[in-house]
Amino acid sequence: MADRYGTIGNMATVGTGYKTALAIQQAATARTRLKLYDFILSASAAPADNVLNWRIRRLTVAGTGTAINIEPVEGAASAASTAATANSKNMTAEPTYTANSELFQNSINQRATFRWVAAPGAELTVPATNSVGIGFEVKSPAYTGEAEVSAYWME
Amino acid sequence: MRPAGYFVSTDPDGRITEGETLQCVHCNAHWIVRPGSGIKRGWCLRCMGPHCGQAACWSCEPFEKKLERWEMRERLVQAARKTLCLDS
Numbered sequence: 709m710a711d712r713y714g715t716i717g718n719m720a721t722v723g724t725g726y727k728t729a730l731a732i733q734q735a736a737t738a739r740t741r742l743k744l745y746d747f748i749l750s751a752s753a754a755p756a757d758n759v760l761n762w763r764i765r766r767l768t769v770a771g772t773g774t775a776i777n778i779e780p781v782e783g784a785a786s787a788a789s790t791a792a793t794a795n796s797k798n799m800t801a802e803p804t805y806t807a808n809s810e811l812f813q814n815s816i817n818q819r820a821t822f823r824w825v826a827a828p829g830a831e832l833t834v835p836a837t838n839s840v841g842i843g844f845e846v847k848s849p850a851y852t853g854e855a856e857v858s859a860y861w862m863e
Numbered sequence: 864m865r866p867a868g869y870f871v872s873t874d875p876d877g878r879i880t881e882g883e884t885l886q887c888v889h890c891n892a893h894w895i896v897r898p899g900s901g902i903k904r905g906w907c908l909r910c911m912g913p914h915c916g917q918a919a920c921w922s923c924e925p926f927e928k929k930l931e932r933w934e935m936r937e938r939l940v941q942a943a944r945k946t947l948c949l950d951s
Contacts, residue, residue: 741930755875808917811892812884822872824893830867830886832893835930837937 710743710862712781713788717797719846719855722751722760726845728771728799730857733841734834743831744842746860749822753853758818760848760855764832766809767843773799781860788863803843811842818851831862864913868893888912889920889929 717730734742749762776796778788811832816822826832834841846855867886873879884893888910894902904916907923914920944950 808919809890810917811890812894814895816872817874819875820872822870824868824870824884826868826893827866830893833891833926833930835933835937837933838941840933 710740711785711788712745712860712862713778713785714781714858714860715776715778715796716856716858717776717844718857720798722846722848722851722853722855724847724849726761726763726847728773728802728843729797729846729855730776730859731767731771731773731796731799731803731841731843732834732859732861733767733770733796733839734837736838738836738838740863741836742834742841742861742863743826744834744859744861745826745831747824747844748858749816749844749846749855750820750857751818751851751853751855753818753851755819756851758848758851759815760818760846760851761813761815762822762857763813763845764811765843765845766806766811766834767803767841768806768839769804770796770839771799771803772801773797803841805843818848818853866896870895885913887915887917887920887926889914889924889926890917891926892917 719727719729751760774797844857866883868884871881883896886893888907892915905914907914909923910925
């Protein structure tokens with residue numbers, strides 16, 4: 709049975725162009741597919757009415773960012789095989805994304821919290837292939853505070 | 864049509880917006896169902912499921928087949944690297 713893992717990412721300063729708040733990537737030794745089944749999007753600055761545009765895309769090459777901690781949802785599970793934990797949130801150099809690979813796109817109010825959960829078998833799937841993964845990008849025409857994302861997956 | 868995902872959006876006043884997402888049978892993408900949005904989606908008669916309407920998804924390649932193709936390519940690359948002694 710697949711083990712489940714979770715992590716959090718953020719973009720400290722949202723800009724007018726898409727920037728990656730969180731990237732989850734397969735390791736070079738990936739043996740199983742990664743299946744994203746749950747994510748939560750929110751913003752943490754003082755409440756105001758702004759729009760945040762989120763999108764999720766497939767990526768092939770890691771960017772540069774801040775380290776993340778990946779925790780097993782069940783404490784006894786083995787460590788995740790997901791790689792690139794050293795450069796996976798609040799990115800300053802963007803990963804390389806696959807063109808036309810949008811997996812989800814939505815705009816939410818800064819005051820809102822958005823949660824998505826996949827039906828069993830309908831997860832966002834990443835192949836068991838070296839360094840490929842999924843990235844959460846965010847932008848806003850006016851909001852310049854922090855945006856946050858929590859993500860959960862099986863592998 | 865069976866939904867492939869569920870979302871809930873909560874605003875500070877406690878109002879909750881809920882809805883469902885559908886999933887593309889060709890690229891794995893999800894989208895929020897918004898009747899009357901005007902966005903053109905499609906239905907694959909071979910996969911018997913919805914597709915997202917992106918140009919590439921109008922021709923049928925089931926997502927599972929796509930995954931296998933990606934993984935096969937990776938295995939070939941790894942095998943070639945091993946054969947050519949490119950990995951240290």
